[in-house]
Amino acid sequence: MTTRLSARAAIASVTDPxxxxxxxxxxxxxxxxxxxxWTGYDASxxxxxxxxxxxxxxxxxxxxxxxxxxxxxxxxxxFLGGSLGERTGDRLEAAYxxxxxxxxxxxxxxxxxxxxxxxxxxxxxxxxxxxRQCVLTRAAGLPQIAVLRDPTTGGGWATLGAGADVxxxxxxxxxxxxxxxxxxxxxxxxxxxxxxQYAAGHVDAVVPAAELAGTLSDWLRVxxxxxxxxxxxxxxxxxxxxxxxxxxxxxxxxxxxxxxLQARHPDRPRAEAYLDAYFxxxxxxxxxxxxxxxxxxLCGFGLREGRAVAYAAQCGTxxxxxxxxxxxRVIRLADRLGVPVLTLVDTPGAANDAAAEHxxxxxxxxxxxxxxxxxxxxxxxxxxxxxxxxxxLALAAPGNTWVTPDSYFSxxxxxxxAAILKRPVADAPATADQxxxxxxxxxxxxxARGIVTRRT
Numbered sequence: 001m002t003t004r005l006s007a008r009a010a011i012a013s014v015t016d017p018x019x020x021x022x023x024x025x026x027x028x029x030x031x032x033x034x035x036x037x038w039t040g041y042d043a044s045x046x047x048x049x050x051x052x053x054x055x056x057x058x059x060x061x062x063x064x065x066x067x068x069x070x071x072x073x074x075x076x077x078x079f080l081g082g083s084l085g086e087r088t089g090d091r092l093e094a095a096y097x098x099x100x101x102x103x104x105x106x107x108x109x110x111x112x113x114x115x116x117x118x119x120x121x122x123x124x125x126x127x128x129x130x131x132r133q134c135v136l137t138r139a140a141g142l143p144q145i146a147v148l149r150d151p152t153t154g155g156g157w158a159t160l161g162a163g164a165d166v167x168x169x170x171x172x173x174x175x176x177x178x179x180x181x182x183x184x185x186x187x188x189x190x191x192x193x194x195x196x197q198y199a200a201g202h203v204d205a206v207v208p209a210a211e212l213a214g215t216l217s218d219w220l221r222v223x224x225x226x227x228x229x230x231x232x233x234x235x236x237x238x239x240x241x242x243x244x245x246x247x248x249x250x251x252x253x254x255x256x257x258x259x260x261l262q263a264r265h266p267d268r269p270r271a272e273a274y275l276d277a278y279f280x281x282x283x284x285x286x287x288x289x290x291x292x293x294x295x296x297x298l299c300g301f302g303l304r305e306g307r308a309v310a311y312a313a314q315c316g317t318x319x320x321x322x323x324x325x326x327x328x329r330v331i332r333l334a335d336r337l338g339v340p341v342l343t344l345v346d347t348p349g350a351a352n353d354a355a356a357e358h359x360x361x362x363x364x365x366x367x368x369x370x371x372x373x374x375x376x377x378x379x380x381x382x383x384x385x386x387x388x389x390x391x392x393l394a395l396a397a398p399g400n401t402w403v404t405p406d407s408y409f410s411x412x413x414x415x416x417x418a419a420i421l422k423r424p425v426a427d428a429p430a431t432a433d434q435x436x437x438x439x440x441x442x443x444x445x446x447x448a449r450g451i452v453t454r455r456t
Contacts, residue, residue, distance in 0.1 A: 019063045
């Protein structure tokens, strides 16, 4: 079981001491027992107010988190289950409006059972109000961070929660569109918890309560950091793992097949090593928001010399549809926030098994191509290993792709090219030469801008 903090205790747990200032609630006059004249509704509200000290199911205001100002929404689950009614919608709309008027990121600490039955369809339509405010805030280029407390269900999950740019969850929190009393009796409970939603690609991270303030502070630090004026520089080449300290650069491969062997070398540095060397602080985003994750695609935002940079990096495996969708999601978010993007290309190609086809491999790859093509922020790409066909090209920035000395890019793997041309397997090395896939070939062909070297 998770600990259910009150709205104000949740605020106090993540904000700088004494920094919270509550927003005045918008005035609203309601008829006796609410818009439906629901018998006993006023009495229920009075009991909730006496029990919690709150007059509605949300508390809104501004506060500093790690020294950075943010607009804040916190749900009071003790007030009629944190349900959304007309007055809740008023307060939520006012908080979003305040965030836009003052250029503040919005942090939502959610704990809700959904829409308030005593207000019927008028309660349900508050979700449309919230959705509209989310859209307006996105259009203003302001980040939205959601923290899913216990429970986060119904329309609160389907708007403020799942609609946020960054979705964090507390361990063990109940999360799902269906609450515990309305879901099927035989439903797998693992699907309705923070960990299950993370595994399914709907939550970016499950964060212990003791680490939540620091995690929110890091996210606000990154998302409010200055942006670079132009494309970010590509990472420097890293040495092969077992080369002695002080070794020089890997020499350019003499043949196409040598380029393939160098890119496939087991000791070649991979994406995680490049990201760790490039960023001073790096925060991951996980999942495609469509039920999938791909551990072979690392995505997120980080700080490079004090400036915000988004990243999407292949890890040397065949990239799955969820990986492409996650990368596209992060590129679009970065574009909306005005953050330049770094992509690292390293894959033998897109996954081509039956499961990948069922998951929409073609559509996912198309989505990644489209996200890059539509980006208005500068994108920098570094090919750090294998560049296998369209599955690699989908993450490559046109006109700003760089290569490491131990990489290759090919329209198709040399072995597969030989097979298609009905050549024997032994002809794969010669075919590799014909394909002109070495780093220096890619530069000569205009596919790459240059070969990066190690920094000393």
